[in-house]
Amino acid sequence: MLRRHVFSLVAAALLVLGLADTTDAQDQFIVVQSTTSTQNSGLFDHILPIFRDKTGIEVRVVAVGTGQAIKNAMNGDGDVLFVHARAAEEKFVAEGYGVMRSDVMYNDFVIVGPSADPAGVAGMTDATAALAQIAEAEAPFASRGDDSGTHKAELTLWAEAGIDVVAVSGGWYRETGSGMGVTLNTGIGMGAYVLTDRATWIAYGNKGAYQIVVEGDPKMFNQYGIILVNPAKHPNIKAEAGQAFIDWVLSDAGQQAIADYKINGQQLFFPNADG
Amino acid sequence: MAIDPLTLDRGAATPLLATSALCYDAGGKRLIDNVTLSIRTNRRTMIMGANGAGKSLLLRLLHGLLEPTEGTVLWHGRTPGRAARLAQAMVFQNPVMLRRSVQANLRFALAAHGVRGKDRAEQTDQALVMARLTHMARSPARVLSGGEQQRLAVARALISKPDLLFLDEPTSSLDPASTQMIEDLVNAAHAQGVTIVMVTHDLGQARRMGDDVIFLHAGQVAERGALADVLAQPTASSTKAWLEGRLYTAKNP
Amino acid sequence: MFSFFDILTEALGLILSWDRALSEIVLLSLRVTLTAVALACLIGLPAGALIGAFRFPGRTIVTVILNALMGLPPVVVGLVVYLMLSASGPLGVLGLLYTPTAMIIAQTILVTPIVAALTKQVVEDLHGEYAEQFASFGLRAHDRIAALLWDARYSLLTVALAGFGRAVAEVGAVLIVGGNINHVTRVMTTTIALETSKGNLELALALGVLLLTIAVIVNAAVMALRASAVRAAYA
Numbered sequence: 001m002l003r004r005h006v007f008s009l010v011a012a013a014l015l016v017l018g019l020a021d022t023t024d025a026q027d028q029f030i031v032v033q034s035t036t037s038t039q040n041s042g043l044f045d046h047i048l049p050i051f052r053d054k055t056g057i058e059v060r061v062v063a064v065g066t067g068q069a070i071k072n073a074m075n076g077d078g079d080v081l082f083v084h085a086r087a088a089e090e091k092f093v094a095e096g097y098g099v100m101r102s103d104v105m106y107n108d109f110v111i112v113g114p115s116a117d118p119a120g121v122a123g124m125t126d127a128t129a130a131l132a133q134i135a136e137a138e139a140p141f142a143s144r145g146d147d148s149g150t151h152k153a154e155l156t157l158w159a160e161a162g163i164d165v166v167a168v169s170g171g172w173y174r175e176t177g178s179g180m181g182v183t184l185n186t187g188i189g190m191g192a193y194v195l196t197d198r199a200t201w202i203a204y205g206n207k208g209a210y211q212i213v214v215e216g217d218p219k220m221f222n223q224y225g226i227i228l229v230n231p232a233k234h235p236n237i238k239a240e241a242g243q244a245f246i247d248w249v250l251s252d253a254g255q256q257a258i259a260d261y262k263i264n265g266q267q268l269f270f271p272n273a274d275g
Numbered sequence: 276m277a278i279d280p281l282t283l284d285r286g287a288a289t290p291l292l293a294t295s296a297l298c299y300d301a302g303g304k305r306l307i308d309n310v311t312l313s314i315r316t317n318r319r320t321m322i323m324g325a326n327g328a329g330k331s332l333l334l335r336l337l338h339g340l341l342e343p344t345e346g347t348v349l350w351h352g353r354t355p356g357r358a359a360r361l362a363q364a365m366v367f368q369n370p371v372m373l374r375r376s377v378q379a380n381l382r383f384a385l386a387a388h389g390v391r392g393k394d395r396a397e398q399t400d401q402a403l404v405m406a407r408l409t410h411m412a413r414s415p416a417r418v419l420s421g422g423e424q425q426r427l428a429v430a431r432a433l434i435s436k437p438d439l440l441f442l443d444e445p446t447s448s449l450d451p452a453s454t455q456m457i458e459d460l461v462n463a464a465h466a467q468g469v470t471i472v473m474v475t476h477d478l479g480q481a482r483r484m485g486d487d488v489i490f491l492h493a494g495q496v497a498e499r500g501a502l503a504d505v506l507a508q509p510t511a512s513s514t515k516a517w518l519e520g521r522l523y524t525a526k527n528p
Numbered sequence: 529m530f531s532f533f534d535i536l537t538e539a540l541g542l543i544l545s546w547d548r549a550l551s552e553i554v555l556l557s558l559r560v561t562l563t564a565v566a567l568a569c570l571i572g573l574p575a576g577a578l579i580g581a582f583r584f585p586g587r588t589i590v591t592v593i594l595n596a597l598m599g600l601p602p603v604v605v606g607l608v609v610y611l612m613l614s615a616s617g618p619l620g621v622l623g624l625l626y627t628p629t630a631m632i633i634a635q636t637i638l639v640t641p642i643v644a645a646l647t648k649q650v651v652e653d654l655h656g657e658y659a660e661q662f663a664s665f666g667l668r669a670h671d672r673i674a675a676l677l678w679d680a681r682y683s684l685l686t687v688a689l690a691g692f693g694r695a696v697a698e699v700g701a702v703l704i705v706g707g708n709i710n711h712v713t714r715v716m717t718t719t720i721a722l723e724t725s726k727g728n729l730e731l732a733l734a735l736g737v738l739l740l741t742i743a744v745i746v747n748a749a750v751m752a753l754r755a756s757a758v759r760a761a762y763a
């Protein structure tokens with residue numbers, strides 16, 4: 001009988017431990033819906049502690065594809081949206097989900113490929129020409145295929161190259177439906193070319209025999225924007241703390257913190273906030 | 276309602292347990308067929324008959340473990356309810372021991388009968404002494420030998436102080452020494468006023484213990500009465516055959 | 529590339545250089561999973577026992593549904609819980625999304641059918657043995673359930689472990705409802721997914737080895753408890 005009580009006590013203790021919200025009520029935090037590229041590059045780990053030390057506000061980052069981040073923000077499940085798909089962001093604001101969009105920083109996309117370079121595109125600086133050449137050679141190409149900012153940028157480039165990738169998907173054109181890192185893992189595994197943002201690539205740890213084959217095309221410019229989710233749509237939005245974060249990111253201090261983030265001496269993001 | 280002639284003969288009051296035109300069907304077959312009988316208070320009734328005669332089935336119908344297809348069972352002249360169940364106990368051919376200690380098995384039966392915690396320990400100790408299992412009190416019940424398990428089963432059935440104890444061939448797989456202990460336990464309970472209904476295959480055991488006997492054949496009562504009378508002068512041909520050790524079949528009556 | 533030797537070295541290094549960030553992740557994993565398993569047992573044990581011990585109309589259908597729910601895809605559970613807890617969802621006002629509580633809810637939903645279905649099987653078998661004796665004792669329904677659960681307790685520990693195994697290895701549901709937020713909802717499996725996506729395969733696998741080790745330790749602890757209880761529980 002005693003044992004029975006011991007079991008129930010243990011169970012009760014577990015429940016109390018598990019369900020009690022250990023977050024200190026005085027801790028202020030906001031949720032930022034952002035993208036895997038910013039998260040995986042390590043940028044947030046660099047800049048968020050600086051912001052927290054200054055304001056005491058904790059920033060909780062949910063890193064998903066841009067498409068999912070925007071949908072989550074539309075549901076009110078985040079105070080700030082920090083992504084890289086300008087058209088979608090502007091639509092988000094125009095539909096009243098966001099208050100205002102501001103440019104924060106940019107990096108650029110690059111095409112990485114195996115050193116064997118089956119399509120012979122290494123060294124090209126014209127992204128659309130390179131993609132046309134890959135399509136011509138029917139060399140394998142791994143796409144995010146997940147409606148993310150990177151995916152949207154890639155589709156724009158294919159459209160400019162005049163290639164209908166939807167029609168050839170499943171052949172040499174392969175959609176992983178995954179984040180950047182998983183797509184890189186998959187692409188490298190099957191010897192495919194991959195379009196990736198430079199930040200993720202620099203921070204990526206499993207490069208193998210892969211290298212950047214195409215870079216430097218202005219069309220591969222990758223602009224990040226930041227938006228406060230509209231508190232008029234969702235009363236739970238912490239507008240004040242969210243705006244404080246946006247203000248800081250756009251301030252000289254925030255922009256400097258972004259510029260200071262480097263891996264192996266390489267700067268990953270280039271701040272370009274207005275003013 | 277059919278009236279049990281035996282009850283009238285003896286001029287007794289309402290019998291402890293009585294059935295009227297009891298039938299039980301399974302798989303489209305009538306396994307218990309029109310059984311009317313009564314069990315008298317403080318008698319030891321043996322239920323006998325060949326394999327497949329329906330002895331165990333009848334016992335389960337009497338105890339209420341099975342619902343009769345037709346007919347009724349009456350306890351003190353009334354439809355048995357939960358009180359009847361708590362005033363009866365049963366020992367099965369293969370004892371069903373809970374996965375607990377010997378004493379926990381006894382305490383479980385007491386708890387099932389609503390005995391309070393304080394009284395449980397004392398009654399458990401008495402039952403352990405009675406079953407000669409005190410030295411095994413803390414052993415898991417399921418590691419006991421067959422004889423010990425059956426002793427525990429009898430003690431567990433008796434610990435709730437039932438008015439009526441059913442036993443279904445409790446000694447069929449036991450050696451003589453173990454059988455003796457079981458019979459002693461049952462007889463001691465009978466001496467304290469417990470009515471006994473026991474299925475047995477063993478004529479010697481019936482002679483040692485029985486006051487009354489019910490012979491079953493093919494689901495029907497072949498004959499019944501005081502054990503000594505029936506054994507001395509069996510009337511049914513199936514009973515005669517059984518007592519003489521002959522196989523009694525439809526082809527070979 | 530990498531070898532298993534490298535991975536084991538990395539795993540060992542990870543354990544030797546045990547830091548606060550790692551213990552935070554491991555502890556959160558255990559807290560979320562153990563709480564979810566405890567809740568799932570609280571619901572699933574009696575429910576499974578009821579279905580196992582009693583006949584009622586629709587029992588077969590309930591059993592089929594329960595068995596099918598054992599295969600619930602974690603991502604689907606995650607999505608459903610997300611839709612419930614989202615600020616736009618019916619339970620949005622509770623503000624539970626992206627908290628450990630949300631992860632516990634998702635894992636509880638995931639594990640409860642496993643606990644209930646396996647309990648049903650264990651109890652059904654045991655009840656087959658006990659049914660007549662219990663009927664003879666005149667036992668009431670709740671006493672039957674309690675006695676069956678208690679007598680099946682050692683088998684049910686294994687049932688709880690099966691639930692634990694499912695929960696601790698699960699990533700799809702906790703990723704969606706927890707958001708894999710550093711220091712808040714980051715657990716071992718979401719960390720493994722994150723490190724994999726960063727291309728840190730050795731680190732991801734080392735974390736996998738650590739997760740496996742913890743699962744082995746939990747299993748061994750439960751089995752040791754069981755063994756000593758089997759020896760001593762007959763008081």
